Amino acid sequence: MSDAARNERSHRDGIRAVAALAVAVVGFGVSFGVLARAAGMGSAAPIVMSMTTFAGSAQFAAASILSVGGTVASAVTAAVLLNARYGPIGVSVAPSLTGSGSSRFLHAQLTVDETWAVAAEGEGRFNPKVLLGAGVTLYLAWVGGTVLGVAFGDVIGDPSRWGLDAAFPALFLSLLIPQLRDRRAIGAAALGAGIALALTPFTPAGVPIVAASAGCLLGLRAEAGTGDEEEPRA
Amino acid sequence: MSQTWAVVSLVGVITIAIKGFGPMLLGGKPLPPRITAVVTLLAPALLAALVAVNTLGGDRELVIDARLPGVLAAGVAIWLRAPVLIVVIGAALVTAGVRAAAG
Structure with missing residues (x-):
């Protein structure tokens, strides 16, 4: 991609960049819904968690600790440790977010590993439009997948059977290589x-x-x- | 059930605070040059860690399983300049295939 094309990237480029991954994210949302129900979290709590936390690994960790009878403190600690990386990640995108307070808050909440990585433009710069397009896409995929999992999980089965767990490192690798300048x-x-x-x-x-x-x-x-x-x- | 809601609300609030901290406090202002030099390298450092842990990480152990051939296939596809869509789908197919073959 040329530098000129980079500067012109839009919301749509963000959607396109994570389109393939969105399928995998739906799959993991489903498996979170299934696991959370099996862990005794009921139907509403897993969906609310996906809507507010929007961070897969932390949610899986919390649900799996609850499922084996772990304490609230241990579930929360594990999830917070998993999400601690969003501190430095948030600092790294901060200079690129020039909008109002509410716009910055929205972009911040949609900043997860995948959206942060596709929005990176090198030299420490990030494209807020790409971040928003990719963020909304993956948010809908994650929350929608969770709803599907809570509702019909038993029919769909384990996403690792479809190799979806390899989709994430593959995407990260394809984003890493151009960074190695x-x-x-x-x-x-x-x-x-x-x-x-x-x-x-x-x-x-x-x-x-x-x-x-x-x-x-x-x-x-x-x-x-x-x-x-x-x-x-x- | 109340335990569940305690976890859901605490994790939600703390995660929102962690994600919002940088952009709400530092948003729109350029960072000092030395911090920028550090933050610029955050992307390769964290991306490489995410590749490594998502490929080889298990439950407090390193494991070699069907994810590795999938990610190696992704590496070859990237080297051949395949589009990201092909890279991601190819990795999933190879991993699913190896898993199916291994029974």
Whole structure:
């Protein structure tokens, strides 16, 4: 994609960017609805949770803890750890959101891994229109899937049978590769993946991803190997 | 049932606060250059972590299962400059196929 085309990206480009993934998101919404009902959460609570939390992994974690009789505190802690990455992610999109307070709030709530990633334009910039188009698409897919799962879950079955769990890393990989433009980006990616994999066996889910954001601290160092030493070294 | 609603409302409110924090407090203003340099690298660091954990992560363990061939197929498709739609569907098909073949 050329730089000119990037600047002109619209809501529709956001919808298009996540269209394939929306199918997988519906599938996971269904499985959340099924799991949450099986966990004794009833019908309304899973749907309200999808509408307010809008973060799959945190919702799965909370429902699965409730299903084995876990406490409110442990379910909430797990979900909050899983969503902690949205702190730094929110800070990263903040400069690109120039609208009113309510517009920024709406964009912030629609910022999830996938919408954040497709809205990225490099150099730390994000396209708010792409974020909104992709966000509304995935929100409808997630909430709609949850409703389907609560209503007819038993008929549809397990989405991993359809390989939908591989759709997410595939999308993230296709968004990662164009980001690897220089040595610092490659270094940050290697560090992020390394930290996440190293911590996975030892920490609760969610912690490895949050810790991986430390890979971006390479940005404190001046560009290595280019002779461009304008920034002071950390 | 009240336990359920306690979890749903607490997780909802805290998540909304976490997501809203940056854009509500810092929205529209450019970050200082050093912070920008850090935040720019957040995308590759987090995306690589998401690829790694969603491909190899299990319940407190690393596992090699049908997701890996799916993601490798996605890598090949990206290398061949296939559209994202093909990359994502291809990964799901390969993973579903390997899973079906493994019974």
